Amino acid sequence: MATPLEYSLRLLSNLSESAIAERLQLRDTIQQLVYKGTREGARVGKTFQRRFKDIQNLVPGQTLQKQTSSPSSLFDLNPTEEQQMLQEMLKSFATDVMRPHAEESEKQGRPSKDYFHQLQELGLPLLAIPEALGGAGQHRTPLTSALLAESLSYGDMGLALASLSTLGFINAVTEYGSLEQQGRYLPALAKDEPLYASLALMEPKLRFTTDHMATIATPTGQGFLLKGEKNLVVLHDLADVFLVFAECPGHGPRAFFVEANTPGVHLEAESTMGLQNAALGRLRFQDVALPKDALLGEGNPYHHPSLVDLSKIGLCALAVGPCRAILEYVIDYCNARVAFGEPISHKQAVAFMIAEMAIELEGMQLLTLRAASRAEQGLDFHKEAYLAHIQCIDKGMQIGTNGVQLLGGAGFVCDHPIERWYRQIRAIGVLQGSLPV
Known part of the structure; x- marks a missing residue:
């Protein structure tokens, strides 16, 4: 089974041989990272050998589980070396591939086929899929997923949401799905020509809350009968399978696998203020008959609030990326913009505003990584996810507003x-359940 370092090296090696590395002029940089990672792997090899006996008693057939490091009161902000390699690679992809595609994809209301082709070369879904099921993952790492979301949204939040929609589906299935369900869906998502998947939680009703939904899944003798409507569904007309959240009488909110071609499923595009290139839309379910094994986890325990909290962390990570992009953009602009014989960044009112944006951005990232870190350690993270979400909603809009004003x-x-990033950040306050880390 591949370790995270081995997966990173494999991912970088494959990328160095692809056309995208040549186009972005990253081949030499990637090869240097591979060399450095290989040298580091040799250094720690003996340590792994000494501890090999500790893992010989793993149960055969186990699939991906959340990485549970020892709970600690210490909070280390430094990413691991493999996380740094992935961040550097994704930041180059964000600036050199995503940003040139952002404007046109927003006009088209979806990412282009060329963009999806270049995204596929990165192989991101493989990171979350167990090796036994065609992927290269070893552990579920909410912290790494949050860093991936932040790095991609630095390029464009709408494209990032579309790019990571399938990854959010995979995370939910590996966290709560039965072995049979993981074996049914995950290998298909790891293929060279993969399926696309999405989550459907939001509903177009006044004062919607994630703990009580109008969409109903009524148990029947053969399974469930699904009725209701979902909105703001990512890749609504591109996804092959959805994870739909519905109220199950007597059991509360549960999640159900619904394939796009199921009779009674109707798709409708949705006009939005931002995130147009995420292909947001509505799903209507008119007496959709689902089998018993469509219930996520089947007989396994399912904790709906935890999945919602993981999704909040994912959304917060998505917010950090464009806020950082705005900050960098206004710094360059204010340094170059000359008024009354000097750059406007020399004016205290401007400098203080930029400094405040930087402070709030660090707070957003700190709270988001803190919540993701506690989730990864297996600690309770509900409070941390809530605080991060509130901070990102409030301060994200503040950073966006100040960016436009500057x-x-x-x-x-x-x-x-700036105007596109501003409109996209606004979605953090209304969009939930799209990207569990």
Whole structure:
């Protein structure tokens, strides 16, 4: 079974041989990272050999489980070496591939086939799928998933949401799905021509809450009868399978596998303020008959609040990326914009505003990583996820607003990406259940 370091090296080696590495002029950099990682692997090899006996008693057939490091009161902000390698690779992808695609994909209302092809070369779903099921994963790592979301959303939040929709589905299935369900869906998502998947939690009703839904899955003799409507579903007309959350009488909210071609499932595009390139839309379910094994986990325990909290962490990570992009953009703009004989960044009012944006951004990232870290350690993380979500909703909008304001009239027009990032950040306050880490 591949370790995280081995997976990173394999991913980077494959990427160095791809056309995208040549196009982005990353081949030499990636090969240097592979060399450095190989040298590090040799250094720790003896340590792994000494501890090999500790893992010989694992139960055969186990699938991906959450990585549970020893709970600690210490909070280390430094990513591991393999996480750093992935972040550097994804940041290059975000700036060199995602940003050039962002404007046109927003006009088209979906990512292009060319973008999906380049995304597939990264092999991100393999990171979350167990090796036994066609992937290269060893542990469920919410912290790594959060870092991936942050790195990709630095390029464009809408494209990041579309890119990671399938990964969110995989995380939910590996966390709560039965062995049979994991074997049914995960290998198909690891293929060279994979399926696309999405989660459907939001509903178009006043004062919607995630703990009580209008969509109903009524038990029948053969399974369940699904009725209701979901909105703001990512890749609504591109996904092959959905994980739909519905109220199950007597059991509360549960999740159900619903394939897009199931009779009674109707798709409808949705016009939104931002995130148009995530292909958001509605799903309507008119007496959709589902088999018994469509219930996520079947007889396994399922904890709906935890999945919602994991999704909040994913959304917070998505918010950090564009906020960092806004901060960097306004710093460059204010340093270059000259008024009254000097850059406007020399004005205290401007400098203080930029400094405040940087402080709030660090707070957003800190709370998000803290919540993800506790989830990874197997500790309770409900409070941390809530605090991170509130911080990102409030301060994310503040950073976006100040970014537009610092550009003056230029921030209002579409010549600069600030207005798009501002509209996308607004979704953090209304979008839930799309990306559990």
